[in-house]
Amino acid sequence: MESLHKFYLKNGIRLFVILIFLSSLLQARIPIPKDLFYLNELPLAQKRAEKLDLPIVFIVALPAFLDADDEQSNAISPNPAGATHYAFQTFQERGILVWINAESEQKNLPPVVEQSLYDTGISFFYPPKILITTPNLDRAIAVVNMTDNIEERQRWSLSALEKMENKTEWKAPLPSPQDAPSPETPAPPATPTPPWVYFLLGLILGSILIYILLTIRRNR
Numbered sequence: 457m458e459s460l461h462k463f464y465l466k467n468g469i470r471l472f473v474i475l476i477f478l479s480s481l482l483q484a485r486i487p488i489p490k491d492l493f494y495l496n497e498l499p500l501a502q503k504r505a506e507k508l509d510l511p512i513v514f515i516v517a518l519p520a521f522l523d524a525d526d527e528q529s530n531a532i533s534p535n536p537a538g539a540t541h542y543a544f545q546t547f548q549e550r551g552i553l554v555w556i557n558a559e560s561e562q563k564n565l566p567p568v569v570e571q572s573l574y575d576t577g578i579s580f581f582y583p584p585k586i587l588i589t590t591p592n593l594d595r596a597i598a599v600v601n602m603t604d605n606i607e608e609r610q611r612w613s614l615s616a617l618e619k620m621e622n623k624t625e626w627k628a629p630l631p632s633p634q635d636a637p638s639p640e641t642p643a644p645p646a647t648p649t650p651p652w653v654y655f656l657l658g659l660i661l662g663s664i665l666i667y668i669l670l671t672i673r674r675n676r
Contacts (some may be wrong), residue, residue, distance in 0.1 A: 460614050488522065489548045494555050494619040498566070505552040505591035511620050512591060513551035514569055515543055516558050517584035538610060539602035540584045550620055551588060572596045588616055590626055597626045 493501035505512050523542040531542040547553065556565070565573070572587045586600035598616035603609055619626070 489544055489553055492544075492553045492555055494567075495557070495561050498554060501552050501554050502591050502593070508552070509623070510588050510591070511551045511597050511626070512554055513542070513547045513595070514554050514556055514571065514587040514589065515547075515584060516556040516581075516587065517543075518558050521584060521661075534604035534606065536584055536602070539604070542609060542613075543584060543586055543600070545603060546617070547588075549587065550604075550617060552591075566593045568593050568596050572599050579671075585617070586613075588620060594630060595626065 491504075492503075501512060517540050517565040518536070523537075531538055531545050533539075533541075544553070556562075556569075561584040562573075566589075567589050568589050572589075573585065574581055582601070582603075584602045586598075586602060588600070589595065590597060598619040600612045600616045601608075650667070
């Protein structure tokens, strides 16, 4: 009886371990790129971006997006987790990734990131959202809305990739205030001609005409 009890106990433990292992396989996590930086590591990310001559890709998303099952985290899934995975896959080889927690890190963002985060006239955004900047954070290169529409997500991403590849444009120095064209000085409004000028001009022309007529008449 005691040996039978030990048999069930031993095999029960094995079964429990197997179930835990299977459960961990079913509940997947989005594979996080090994060279992903966090916002508090931004100076390190900038140095790496300058060294590799790559732009910085800010991924503004919720931590919950990293915990998802296989179906949700699929890169072609409309789920935000799928959009986050899609962003990792698309940009990890073309830029330096920096993670921003959309729940707790919306304050003290770099100015160029904060300005690009919200669309014109809209005070909110839907994570995940991708913001691509120069390594020295002096300008935004592209913004990607990771919508739940797969085709729109791809169009936004392809457009951003084209801008990232155009290094000549985003690496060009910004124009200094002295180089900015000065606004044209408007011409002063025309001063109206006073009526007496027309009267005097008419009098002179009339006198000349009368003189010519009288001279012609005398000569006859």
